[in-house]
Amino acid sequence: RAAVSSAVYNATHGSLPALASDLLLFPRRVPNTRDRDWLHYGVSYSRELFERYGAFREDLRGGEDSEFHQRFGGETLIARGRGIHTLHRHPETTRAFLDDMFRRGHRACRAFEAIGRHELAERLPRQSISRMPISFSLFWHASRTADRLRALVSLPLAVAGAVAYGMGARRMQRTAQPPSTPASEPLHALLQVRDGMRFLPGYLDNLRDKVAGVIALDDGSTDGSREILEQDPLVCSLSCNPARSDHVWDEPANRATLINAAARAGARWVLAIDVDERLPNDFGERWAATANRANTEGIGAFAVWLRELWGKPDRYRVDGIWGRKYVARLFDLNRGGRIDESRLHGHWAPIDAMRNGAFVQSDIEILHLAMISREDRLARRLKYERLDPENRWQSIGYAYLTNEDGCLCRRLPAASMYYPRARRAETDPTPPGLIALLACHNESRFLPGYLDNVAPHVDGIIALDDGSTDDSAETLRRHPKVIELLSNPVTSPHVWHETRNQRRLLEAAGRHGADWLVVVDADERVEKHFRTRANAAIREAQSQGFLALSVKIRELWDGTNSYRCDGLWGHKRKASLFRFRPDHEFDPRPMHNYWAPLNSRVNGQFPHADLEFYHLRMVEPEDRRRRHERYRQLDPQLRWQPQGYDYLLDEEGIELAQPVADRHFA
Structure with a gap:
């Protein structure tokens, strides 16, 4: 410490x-x-x-x-x-x-x-x-x-x-000296936004009677945010970055662009306020007092309080660091100064505007809406863990964003309420639709557990029974979450046609108007809070323009409470979560192929999601032996996996780890 x-x-x-x-x-x-x-x-x-x-x-x-x-x-x-x-x-x-x-x-x-x-x-x-x-x-x-x-x-x-x-x-x-007559210094808002339609209408309505104008930068939106900004009279300057599938958030460059645009627009005092933030009803009085103080004391920049709304639109969190959050967002452009070049969590106000090593604190408050719901908090944590995996820009990391231990909230006083109140879409976002796809053959051993585990996390299951001779088809047919059951005729010997099965399942998903799809095999299980984490991962993926994600595969070994983590076992992933697209490009390989569309890759790879699947068919030594023998028969020349299949039985240097209790499957 x-x-x-x-x-x-x-x-x-x-x-x-x-x-x-x-x-x-x-x-x-x-x-x-x-x-x-x-x-x-x-x-x-x-x-x-x-x-x-x-x-x-x-x-x-x-x-x-x-x-x-x-x-x-x-x-x-x-x-x-x-x-x-x-x-x-x-x-x-x-x-x-x-x-x-x-x-x-x-x-x-x-x-x-x-x-x-x-x-x-x-x-x-x-x-x-x-x-x-x-x-x-x-x-x-x-x-x-x-x-x-x-x-x-x-x-x-x-x-x-x-x-x-x-x-x-x-x-x-x-x-104490009585306050001077409030100043009427005009104030402009600085906004950088990408795909902010969920919050943007409320943002503009909130600022209409509080600022002289909005200096905005649209950072490649594809959801109509740019068009809203172009048409709204409150926006007095709009800069635009082109839309890119491999979007990279460049905070220092965006800050510089907005500050230069504000200077060209003739703005003096500016306040950086994000699309998911609001100003309270008494902001005008507080700004007048702050502007007067700035003129009297020669102050060129202020820090403002950031109130993280939590659980409800009228409550904010105050325990620990939550009650001490402030950000340097309010400053005088005429003073100039050095822009913070930090890639994340940098100050908007010029660094050399500090006094005695800190920005002068004002009593202005900004209210943050995107921490009200648990899903938004998780999405925020996942976003920053992706952008800052080594905690370079925030030494305490980002796990605290979802930690509710000792949570203490206070109700906003009447003067600190805001208009318009947070809309339902802003506080309780509609989760993306999620349908599970399953192709199986003679899986009666695993199917009851599969249905108990997967069904609560999805809106429906589309299954294909590939000529089973056990009661797999009947088990699937009876379950209420199975919205369509496809079947292939029984053949002897059975031949697995992976790409053909994928095409049939994807065609059925299109008929059901699928949004996002998740592929979970009969011998796999999803983690305990999968849907909540998947919703957050999907929202974060959509904000980056990603259409497919890979998940971690935990190979359970010698029991369901330990998985193998040495060597390649600790790095196994599968592209199992992806958005339905009519132009789905299928992987033609007959074995070990991708379910996700090849045309949804980013720079040849599927972006990683912090989601975990647990594989049961490696728990018992006999299952491992059968799996090894099956793949040797199907791929004797190692055409589809050059490294071969002997590693499935090799226990040299084995290391086992225990799943995190909160992320194990139920």
Whole structure:
């Protein structure tokens, strides 16, 4: 970890004023505090944090560590240093204690104002009293019995201290400079978008009474986004990149294009806001205050709060890093400056507009809609894991985007609501249609488990019984999810015609109006949350113009709770998920051929999806032997697999791994 927080011990243990001070200031840092209640202060930092994010702000008399934490809160998690303790010397007399509380309230209120947290500064006097029961409860649960008794005795002093703290904050509010007349500085929005029709109409409606115009860049949309932007009068400048099947998101180039276009359009102050984001109803008042502050204090760029809406359109997440997310999106074009060249997660505001290593914080909020639904969160995680597989641009990675442990949400206050409210399509997107294709011959051993596993994840199954002599056809015919059953006549000996079977199944899929198709063999199983992950993978694929995806194949070995991962076994994939297309180009090979259309490849390959299939026919040694013998008979000259088939029985250097519990099949 790059930062470690510490617990606090009261250095003046015998004094009741000192105990009251400890109760008020550090109820969440007592050594035995529960992890869910812990606050990360008293922190030791790695030098690399200061090198990357700058030093503490020297203009702050208090809250400088909180302000510093905000700068790296989205990229680094602070670890709790168990066994690391800090001794704090509290005031030992009642007069000194009350004076200290008054000064702390005054200083805290001034610090919140200095970093743009005006709403916190305003609530501080009231909260100093209202938080007393919470503070006492936290202190009580984390303390020893003897300390609990002394805490009860010190409680009247603690209440007096809370009142003094609130009076100090109130004094700061009364002596602060009154706000100047709000400025009417025009503001333009910067938008880069690709295939954003799901959010674009609501985006434009939301901004109509809030900005002077939109400077837009369409990055090769194919869903009609460009046409909407061309026709909307709010869009005063539109740049376009050509549509490409091998689209690559070039964030620095797009930023430069939009900034140059805004300068040509005569814009001064600009705010970068994505198509899936909204501004709250009180944005105008907040922008007027911010613009006035910029003119008064000579500030050229601000960071704004990013509120991640979660679960419902009127709730945002506040626990951990979610409550500390801010982005440098608001800046004055006339100041110029150096553009951030980071390929991902770069600042929109010029880097040299920072003050003391950080962007000045405003109280402007941006509301992000694309984290409301679980599927959108997963799609976002998969997108960034594809773009940044080594976590080069975000050291903590992207798993946190779908982690709901300790999730805490707050309701948006009335002033922070937004218009128009999120439409159903924006918060609960209709999943793409998904039909499973199956060709089988004498698979009565595996079919009941196949149907139990696959049917809940698809909208229907189209099956082909290739001349079975067992009850495979009857098993399929009885299942309600099988929407069509094709059959080939019984032949002796049986001959497998792979391409012919594929053509028949694809023709049937076309008759049923199939959208996306997934090919799962009778002896394969899909992971537990396959449909949710597949929907996210499909949305991400469509945003990149991909029409087919390969999935991981886990070869289960010596049991259903272990799969082989050494050598080529750990890299096996199959192009099993693809979009139906009438011009499907079939792979002519009679064995080991692709189901996905050859004309849906990207640079000769099928893009990878983070989806897992589990193969059951390699579990038992006898099944492995039969499979080896079958392929040797079908391909004796190794024409269709030059490496041969002996590897199916070779256990030299074998390594087994266990499936992740949440991704195993059910």
